[in-house]
Amino acid sequence: DAGVIQSPRHEVTEMGQEVTLRCKPISGHNSLFWYRQTMMRGLELLIYFNNNVPIDDSGMPEDRFSAKMPNASFSTLKIQPSEPRDSAVYFCASTPFSRGLVSGNTIYFGEGSWLTVV
Amino acid sequence: EDKVVQSPLSLVVHEGDTVTLNCSYEVTNFRSLLWYKQEKKAPTFLFMLTSSGIEKKSGRLSSILDKKELFSILNITATQTGDSAVYLCAVRTGGGNKLTFGTGTQLKVEL
Numbered sequence: 073d074a075g076v077i078q079s080p081r082h083e084v085t086e087m088g089q090e091v092t093l094r095c096k097p098i099s100g101h102n103s104l105f106w107y108r109q110t111m112m113r114g115l116e117l118l119i120y121f122n123n124n125v126p127i128d129d130s131g132m133p134e135d136r137f138s139a140k141m142p143n144a145s146f147s148t149l150k151i152q153p154s155e156p157r158d159s160a161v162y163f164c165a166s167t168p169f170s171r172g173l174v175s176g177n178t179i180y181f182g183e184g185s186w187l188t189v190v
Numbered sequence: 191e192d193k194v195v196q197s198p199l200s201l202v203v204h205e206g207d208t209v210t211l212n213c214s215y216e217v218t219n220f221r222s223l224l225w226y227k228q229e230k231k232a233p234t235f236l237f238m239l240t241s242s243g244i245e246k247k248s249g250r251l252s253s254i255l256d257k258k259e260l261f262s263i264l265n266i267t268a269t270q271t272g273d274s275a276v277y278l279c280a281v282r283t284g285g286g287n288k289l290t291f292g293t294g295t296q297l298k299v300e301l
Contacts, residue, residue, distance in 0.1 A: 105289070107291075113293070114278075114291055114292065114293030114294055115233075115278065115280075115291035115293075115294075116291075117288065117289065117290065117291075120288060127288075128288060163232060163233075178224060178235045178238055179289060180235075181232035181233050181234075182232060183231045183232050184231065184232060
């Protein structure tokens, strides 16, 4: 399996520009997560989807951030307009959806999109 | 708000030392606690713990959970330079798959 695939791997953009990050989850996984990682705040959950439906977007910092999952194999995270404080590594992760205590399930991370806004 | 706190924030040891990393949590509807290792790229899974007092072991790494006191520890014995990484603790809550992460412990193992 190719794992979770993210693009772009690196992005440098100017303040005010729109940024779109892309993710392809592992085939068969129907939960998808977007995390942001910074030195100061660690890994923060931005939003997650079950079966393409957003379940919890309470971590989305503000209206400049939006996420979509139009189908089971693709998701985007968009920042418009971008600001320097958005500079971070954005991870996408996926897992099979399960209810209750099912051991062995963990989430699998992509390699991240390293965003720098100047 | 769910909270996961790790300590120490960073640690420098010599090869061969034993280290203990700590993770405490305050969450609603606890399901499981997970440990990850992050080197330069994505976090990679180490352990998942759901029951108190049962040690999980993989080579020189081991972990245990205390659901009464709401913490977990990750032990690494006979450390090697390849153990240098950020170790992340995460707690799974609710009926779905939401994971809340701590900020991590940065471990550096020197020769």
